[in-house]
Structures are given as C-alpha cells and as structure tokens.
Amino acid sequence: MAFIKIYIHLVWSTKNRQPFLNSRELRIKVWNHIRENALQKGIFVDFVNGFSDHCHCLISLGKDQTIQKTVQLLKGESSFWINKNKLTEEKFEWQDEYFAVSIAELMLDNVREYIKNQEDHHRKKSYAQEYEEFISKYGFEKLGE
Template sequence: MKTYTQIIYHIVFSTKGRARCLLMPQRESLYRYIWGVLKNKDCHLYRIGGVEDHIHILTSIHSSLAVSNLVKDLKLGCTDYIKRERLFPNFVGWQDGYGAFTLAFSDKDRVVEYVKGQEEHHQKVSSRDEFLSMLRDYGVSFEDAHID
C-alpha cells in the first residue's frame, strides 16, 4: 500500500535574543528561499509570514521527514542564505528551540489568515506573549522560565 498522510504543521522559530532584525522588504527574499527548501523536500507550503523577530510556517511535510530535521535544515539553510546574500546586517542566528504544532485540515484556512495578519497582530501582542499563548492553546506543557 502507498503511504497517505495529511499532517499540517504550524512551525514558529525566532531570532536569537528575539532580535528585531528580519526587516522588510528583504524578509520576502527569505520567505522565497524557505518556500524553495520546502518544495525541494516535497512539502506543501500553505503560508509563511512573521515579523522582525520570528517566522511562522504553515506546511504539510513529506511522510519521510521528521519535523525536527526539517526545522534544523531550515534554520541552517536560512542562516547561510542570510549571510551569503547579506540580507539582514544585524542577524546573529536563531534561538535554539522552535514550536511545531499540528492542526486539523479544517483549521488550515483560519491559521493561514492568522499567519497573514502577523504585522497587525504584533502591534498589540509581543512575540513572547504570542508564543506562550500558542503553547497554551495547543496544550503544550512548558516552564515559563525556559521561554525567551
């Protein structure tokens, strides 16, 4: 039997120290790079977005991939791309961890809109508070002291 999956991940990762260095319009170039990496790994990108200090990726990943390996590859590749293209002069790296949350296919459109609205959303809510809210909403156990 062939393998059939439909697992949608909402992946979030931040710049080191939540440095606000992912500036527009260069951020669009980074998003295109990430889309290319996902496409090359047979993933389907539904939406990518973010603000100056973090990125949201809504994607289905190929059944042969582990999300931890995908995020590691994305972070390493993005770092190389940012440095090679000199996109963000103040970029020093990514935080060690990340968030990866699964969602029902029926929730996809709602989360696509959420990712689209990041610029507006973060006029009211800090990135840290947003991430803490996501952890709570997705039922993830965590220690507040370990969230930077």
C-alpha cells in the first residue's frame, strides 16, 4: 500500500479575469459544487474559496493523480456545470493557465486561512496584484525566460 500526502495550492482565474462570480451566493454554490464533484471523482479538496474572478483550491493528490488531470477535472466540470445551470449571464469559462505550488504540512493552516479570507483580502488587493505576487514569490518569471 502506498502512503502519500502531497498538498498542492491551486489558483486559476476566470477567462480574461472577468468577474463572472459576482455574488457571494454564486461563489458559495460554485465552491460547494467543486467540493462535491471532487469527492465523486476521488479528489481530496481540503479547502476551496476565491473571489469574483478566480478560485483557490487546496488539494491533496492521490497516488494515481496528476496535477494536470486534477485541474482539468475541477475546472472543466465546474465550467460545464455553471453553464448547464445558467448561473452566469454570459458563457462561463476558466482561463487555461493556473498556478500549482506544493505546500509543506506545517504551512497548511496558513494556506487554509489565506484561502478562507479571500473576500477580505480582495477588498484591499486585486487579483492582478495577487497574480504578480505569486509570479514573484514562487519565481515563475524565471521559468518562462
């Protein structure tokens, strides 16, 4: 038997960072659906939250799961569900790109708290600013050079 515990903090935005998820009620519906869908697919979602134009998801990968496939399942199915249920006025889409960073177990509570406080966090800072901080903090700009 394999014993695996790999935590990943995923962040992805709506297409062109459109504020499709423009109400707290809608966001709660979407986050709950992502959680329920993940459970059905054997994806362990520890925490999910976000704001009008993006989603943060803390997951733990299983032994046969890849980041790419997991993100594809979470984003693809939730986008399909949002459109099927006509939860947005325009066609809903997630952006293709996403962030995925590993999280040490001793940092889990900090990451959970950060994800939990997205509403307050984005009263002070836009997703564009948060995006640039992620790029810088995790050294992603060096990867693209």
